Amino acid sequence: MSLREISENMKLAREYALLGNYSSASVLYHGLLEQIKKYVYTVRDSSFQQRWQQLWQEISEENRQVQDIMSTLENFQLDTTPAKPINHDDYESRPVHVEPRHSPCPVKRPANPYKESKPANNRLSMAVRAQQRHSPRGANGDKSRPSKGKDKKETKEPKEAAGASKEDKNKADVQEKEVKKFDGTGYDKDLVEALERDIISQNPNVKWDDIADLEDAKKLLKEAVVLPMWMPAFFKGIRRPWKGVLMVGPPGTGKTLLAKAVATECRTTFFNVSSSTLTSKYRGESEKLVRLLFEMARFYAPTTIFIDEIDSMCSRRGTSEEHEASRRVKAELLVQMDGVGGASENDDPSKMVMVLAATNFPWDIDEALRRRLEKRIYIPLPSTKGRVELLRINLKELELAEDVDMDKIAEQMEGYSGADITNVCRDASLMAMRRRIEGLTPEEIRNISRDEMHMPTTMEDFESALKKVSKSVSAADLEKYEKWIEEFGSC
Known part of the structure; x- marks a missing residue:
């Protein structure tokens, strides 16, 4: 209009x-x-x-x-x-x-x-x-x-x-x-508008069914965030909701999707935070941004704050490479996380602020932050069943030939992450188009009708894509993750 x-x-x-x-x-x-x-x-x-x-x-x-x-x-x-x-x-x-x-x-x-x-x-x-x-x-x-x-x-x-x-x-x-708006009195108006414009996302629209496998992670996140919203009378006192959850795992396993699913299923306001969001060139501005973030989260509660790649913001303190400004930002983040929901028996779960964090390098995280993230769960590579589910999710809008065997394709993708499987499906879906335009001039390609390009994806296309797309996670990396989660995990 x-x-x-x-x-x-x-x-x-x-x-x-x-x-x-x-x-x-x-x-x-x-x-x-x-x-x-x-x-x-x-x-x-x-x-x-x-x-x-x-x-x-x-x-x-x-x-x-x-x-x-x-x-x-x-x-x-x-x-x-x-x-x-x-x-x-x-x-x-x-x-x-x-x-x-x-x-x-x-x-x-x-x-x-x-x-x-x-x-x-x-x-x-x-x-x-x-x-x-x-x-x-x-x-x-x-x-x-x-x-x-x-x-x-x-x-x-x-x-x-x-x-x-x-x-x-x-x-x-x-x-x-x-149209409830946050009152940014005492803060720079530009900072408030930047946070509201860049990181507030109402209902990211990602359902649990959009995420294949990871049943243990889904169960724990439901217990940590969803159930306190449904049963507020039960989650009080010692049964208060978890203040923070850390998701650890190789790249491309669905950690960000899990956080968005939590925000969607709980109908919470979703804050997607990265290190660039809370970084400023002016002295003292980054600490103000961290404090403003948590105050806005409490105002828009119930809220989910998702801090992706948290190791870039909260690496170990006291190292020789650490800058003074970085140390102050870490200290402010730790103070604010200690003040987030769950400290009182009378806390209303509808005013809850849940901090979700994800990292690919859990061994670099500061010990104090690790203590505040009370639940630390491992997001592994998809199992055989999970790989089949991922294939069905990625290929639901694609026409497949009769000879396509998803179980056989899933067996050949042992060790592939969710992102790797998506790349295989995308490459296979383009194989028929590549064969059709091979040797044609640009003018002939422009004159191809839509019906001519409507060709199903075959089993041969998937085998060719598997030869071109390799797995991105090594066995040594998996061993490091499993060792860390065995020592510090809290599932």
């Missing part, structure tokens, strides 16, 4: 309201509120987002006033068709003074296309309207004494009007929750 479309709908809704066509105006106002709500999600600048939120509240207020006018007119229609003989006592008890209502549209101003499309910052007018709406005084400042008849009339208002106002209130509450 465009700003011009939103502006045109706003003008049309106000024109209908001025002309007295309140039903059409109400429909346009509802559609306009939904358009603004969707547009807010596309705005990255927090100041602009706040101004759009103020505009949404003003439009919602206009819509509420139109609803009030419609309900008042409906009451008049009900009152003019009495179901019983007129009683003069009842007639005299009706209120003579009718409290004036403000027009649902603002005062018409000179035409200015810039002002029409610019969200209005009208806090004062909203405050005045709210004060007039809730104040017991009339329009001239005198106190109006409500009569008994007025109370009776108010109780006779139809349920539809009350339901409409309640629905508007619920929509406003939902909108306020959806």
Whole structure:
């Protein structure tokens, strides 16, 4: 949608309201509120987002006033068709003074296309309207004494009007929750915006079924993160959730995918942190970024902070190559991790901040960080069953020939990581295309139709791909991982 479309709908809704066509105006106002709500999600600048939120509240207020006018007119229609003989006592008890209502549209101003499309910052007018709406005084400042008849009339208002106002209130509450913004008072505005723009990812959309094998790792992560969200009363005291989980394993085994699956299944905000995110050239800025990261995580809780390649940020302290700035960043990270959830028996799991870390070099991690990452699990190379599952996941959108035997292919990929298996599948899927365009000129390649390129992948293609793609993890590396996890593992 465009700003011009939103502006045109706003003008049309106000024109209908001025002309007295309140039903059409109400429909346009509802559609306009939904358009603004969707547009807010596309705005990255927090100041602009706040101004759009103020505009949404003003439009919602206009819509509420139109609803009030419609309900008042409906009451008049009900009152003019009495179901019983007129009683003069009842007639005299009706209120003579009718409290004036403000027009649902603002005062018409000179035409200015810039002002029409610019969200209005009208806090004062909203405050005045709210004060007039809730104040017991009339329009001239005198106190109006409500009569008994007025109370009776108010109780006779139809349920539809009350339901409409309640629905508007619920929509406003939902909108306020959806656009909840972190208050970065005391921090540099650019730092807050950089963190929100670069590392906050709502619902990464990776399911457990998208990850083949690794059943032990999935079970432990569910116990560490998912179950405390489902059973908050049970995970208290000594059974508090784990503060940190370290995933150790060779490259390409699915450590990052596991972290994203945790964030998706728990409906948590996912912070994907790397060393470049928390590094600055200015003295003291990196420590501020670390502290700001954890404060934002607590604000957006429940949160999953995933620190990939954590050995690059928290290597052993006290070595000759260590820089002073690096030591300060490590110290701040250790302090903040000690202050993350689970310290109190009354901690709410819905406010939990879980730190997930992954590394390919666990022997380089600082001892203090290793202590704070209470669960240390090994993510191994896929088993034979896991390799078959990986093949099916990677090839589910590819047409295969009848001679393709996935079990045989999986046996030939002993020692391959998940990333290596994906590379084999990608290379095999390109083999048919390579055969088709071999020896053709660029003009002939451009003239090939889509049907001619639609060729199934054969078993021969996979055998050729296996000869070209080798495994990336050596036996010596696997031995080092197994030795470390046997000494420091905590599954």
